[in-house]
Amino acid sequence: xxxxxxxxxxxxxxxxxxxxxxxxxxxxxxxxxxxxxxxxxxxxxxxxxxxxxxxxxxxxxxxxxxxxxxxxxxxxxxxxxxxxxxxxxxxxxxxxxxxxxxxxxxxxxx
Amino acid sequence: xxxxxxxxxxxxxxxxxxxxxxxxxxxxxxxxxxxxxxxxxxxxxxxxxxxxxxxxxxxxxxxxxxxxxxxxxxxxxxxxxxxxxxxxxxxxxxxxxxxxxxxxxxxxxx
Numbered sequence: 001x002x003x004x005x006x007x008x009x010x011x012x013x014x015x016x017x018x019x020x021x022x023x024x025x026x027x028x029x030x031x032x033x034x035x036x037x038x039x040x041x042x043x044x045x046x047x048x049x050x051x052x053x054x055x056x057x058x059x060x061x062x063x064x065x066x067x068x069x070x071x072x073x074x075x076x077x078x079x080x081x082x083x084x085x086x087x088x089x090x091x092x093x094x095x096x097x098x099x100x101x102x103x104x105x106x107x108x109x110x
Numbered sequence: 111x112x113x114x115x116x117x118x119x120x121x122x123x124x125x126x127x128x129x130x131x132x133x134x135x136x137x138x139x140x141x142x143x144x145x146x147x148x149x150x151x152x153x154x155x156x157x158x159x160x161x162x163x164x165x166x167x168x169x170x171x172x173x174x175x176x177x178x179x180x181x182x183x184x185x186x187x188x189x190x191x192x193x194x195x196x197x198x199x200x201x202x203x204x205x206x207x208x209x210x211x212x213x214x215x216x217x218x219x220x
Contacts, residue, residue, distance in 0.1 A: 009150065033207070042200055042211040043153065088152060096141055096160045097168065098209065102152040 006101035023089035133201030
């Protein structure tokens with residue numbers, strides 16, 4: 001079945017630096033979603049990408065969907081302490097179910 | 111709107127005890143979900159309900175049962191708790207594609 005893999009599992013970033021987290025699927029995806037979970041909190045939807053090669057920006061966050069629709073990335077510029085948390089990507093298994101990656105947990109050194 | 115609410119927030123059970131986790135949403139969403147979250151494993155789907163009156167198994171249904179009581183409420187029951195069910199449980203609801211998560215229930219089985 002479809003598996004969504006994320007790397008790295010952990011990302012330790014100096015405040016102000018940039019970083020990228022990656023999501024790879026074993027199958028072609030119709031779309032991909034990204035969620036953020038703050039420590040002790042619950043996942044919150046960030047964005048959905050649908051088109052091949054699509055790039056979307058939310059302030060310092062840039063999301064990209066690969067040309068083959070089998071991978072995606074999240075790039076954060078000028079990391080801030082508010083970026084701390086775990087970022088999950090998720091691909092649809094059908095109209096109702098999502099397959100979540102294991103997440104990238106981000107910590108920030110001030 | 112309260113969004114998605116879950117009760118209880120915390121629970122400690124002894125092996126063999128039973129309990130029901132409650133979930134309600136006030137967004138008039140058709141689909142509802144139960145996930146468990148364990149360290150390093152992301153979110154794994156236990157059961158979901160695509161619409162009122164239907165329920166289906168997810169990735170890890172063994173040891174759990176669910177009831178879609180009405181459009182608002184979706185409960186998760188552990189009939190005979192086991193230490194392997196120690197986890198954080200999230201309920202979610204969905205209308206189009208974005209999933210909205212509740213605050214979670216932290217369950218410990220001793």
